[in-house]
Amino acid sequence: MTVRRTEDKKYLNVTIVTHSEGKDMPVDFKYQKRHEREKPMALDVLLQAQETKIPDLAFRYGCRARNCGVCTIDINGLPRIACRSVVRENDELRAMSTLPVITDLVVRRDQISRQLRGKIYRSSGGNDLNVDASDDYHELTSCIECYACLHNCPLHEKNRVDSEERYEYGNPFSLLKLQTIVMDPVSSNSQKNDAITQAVNLGLDTCLDCPGCKCGIGIDLKGKVVDPLIKEAKKRENN
């Protein structure tokens, strides 16, 4: 005989892993549903936990609408955008595993952007701005910078993420930013060449043996970022 699990109509049990001074502390939290059929998002759960049980719970959020890209957390070990991810019974919510945790669910993010500091767009170089960009360019600029793609990226894993030093190795987001320059009709040839060199310097060759990255909002990272960069890099190597 199978036991049918009946969903509790009033509550949802989750674990929130808080973090302080280098130590994890899981807290069991009973989310009180605001109506019977409510399917709360992870962000709703965190907000209620802050309101009721853990008043100083630290987590990032902004828009509540999957646009700002700052609320990413791990749900059961996988990166999810908290404001638009439904939580189920017994789920575990914790900070992203791919970046250093500061407090509770807040990770340090800025070392990703710092990796590209001084290495992207310098100016339009006087080029005509009145040219249309391709659909691929626009697909890349739909990235909301949520960093979900850092998960399982062998290239990013080569970094010592807790270190204060500049991250030596790249990640799908950084490669996306570089490929954006390559795709931009306004970029000069030398800017494009530069971007490809940067990608190589960030360890693009690691991508050769990788099945490919996964974007949290569905950008085709392998087809539109990694493969084209590799192709261009090879072309330049052969010349």
Next chain:
Amino acid sequence: MRINLVWEQYDVLVVGSGGSGSNAAETASEMGASVLLVTKDPLSASDTKISEGIATVRASGSADDSEDALSENLQLAGGDLPDVNITSAFAKDSQRAYDKVRANGLRPKISGITKNPDPLPLPMGGHTKRRSVGHKNSGVAFGHANWNSIVKDTKIDYKEDCWLIDIITENKKENTKSIVGALIYDAQKGKLLAVMCASIIVASGGLSTLYFPKTDTMRGNTGDSYAIAARAGAELVDMEQIQFLPFCLTSPPAFEGLLGGEPVTASYLGVLRDKNKKVILDGVYLRTRAECSAAIMKAVEDGRGTKNGGAYLDMTANKKAPKSGKYFMSFLKGSLPSAYNNVRQAMSKKESQCEDLWEVRPSAHYMMGGIRVDENCCSIGGPKGLKQHGISGLFAAGQAMGGLFGANRLGSTSLTEGAVFGQRAGKNAAIHSRNISGMNSLNKRLFIEKAERVNSLIGQKGHLHASRIKLTVQKECWENLGPIRDEERLNKTKLFISKTKKKLKNISISNSVKWNQGLIEYFELENMLDTAELMATAALERDGSLGGHVRADRPNISLFSKPYSTIVKFFGAGVNVTRLPRKQTEFKKLIKFKLEEQKKFLGARILRLMPMSLKDSVLERRYKKIMNIQKSSIAVSPGSNEAAVGDQKIL
């Protein structure tokens, strides 16, 4: 535990990395200033990034779109409250400022005919001309350009996860005040930064988090810009003018407050109804956001509100029309794709197909007032608005500044505002710093005193929590400082604020030095309370309904009465408020405007009351006309709720 103080010295400090902050930092740096940019959210995560991404570019639609035409348009829409010098500066710079954002990677669709950025097919948001340029990926496209502008070279230092706590000024002779720096909590590193600088650009956005519900603006909009500038002694202008968007969702909880539609998307036959299904507003598509919000809230006031404290938006007649119904649906979906997306996720199928009524309620969105500045973004003060009566070295840009919109904001103008005035602030701050010599050591004491106050909070014992008190502030502001106000309520708000301020000493704050959420919530709560106090005082002074400010106990302020702005500032333990006369648009123009408006309302009513067969054909023709033009426009997606479409009168 103590948070250590770290000293830094820069020419210019920029607070915020939305459109205004990024443009300011880039420009100041190009002018040769050393620049530190701090932001509480990650780089470029801001209202700018989550906006609908539609920007005003003068003359993008027609060659006759002169600077005067645009400036006048802003004046009239803002009830003659805007500062003429500021609206002229906006009109003058819009194209050049926008091109600077394009140089950082913003790529609009280029028109095959004009070879220039292609604006949306019809004028929007009460604009008199076509000049609103949409972008693929909405605000996210601006987010990337802003990010690029900061990261691209190594000249601009930036720090994320840093909260500006207070601006530090020094009193000079003749009662003038000058900037000497700022105290910042670096939550990531667990440090206090004492930044010594001669210029500060406040580009830290708005205050919608004072309210719940609010649209999907950023959580960090806790009024920091206004409270911190006012505490430093700055004057604020038009602080009673907050924009509430009328058609926001009421449930489920995760969607509460998010945008569902705009007046224009109610289309030709849309009406608002109370809980008894009685019509409370017709001709909705011609109304301003403020009018719709007021109608809903008046019904709620009289006990005729719906279950969740709103009203019903009834668009069923549009849908039922046998021939034009299908055009209506694609108009609705196409005009505000992301808002419609919210509706589809949050409502039942019948509702989202407009076969049933939508329950809607107003939600807080945008502060039209702000720090009182001149057209170069310098803080000004006194009856004549002089620089020597402002704070020397204080600059404001973007939503933080006041004087551009007055009583009403036209759609698509804020992103341009960020670019235009961010760049102006950056330039003028760099020049100001160049003219000021180095700091003397005496000033350090001012920083140390402020830092002591922060450290005295660490480990504060108490039974209260700032995060929870914030929720009570949101409720209070909604009820008594919200879309409908009267004297009694505004006084209640003031009482609530003074009581709550007394509770601050009983707030518990942990011992942590790094990312102390309790401490962050405490600072934000303080800013919310200070801002609410300034707003409530301005709202009491404005004794009638005007634009974003609706007084239930006072008459409407007519367009023909003498316009004035409210000016508030902290004075001793209280708030000082004065009126600033503004220049009125010529009567001839005002009368023309009024007559045209009345004609439109009448036309809308006649159409709605016509027999179905007759109006259906009229509507079919009209839809066909606009849809054909719309086909040429780009799809704006993904992006967030269109919120800046404003009172678009595109139908």
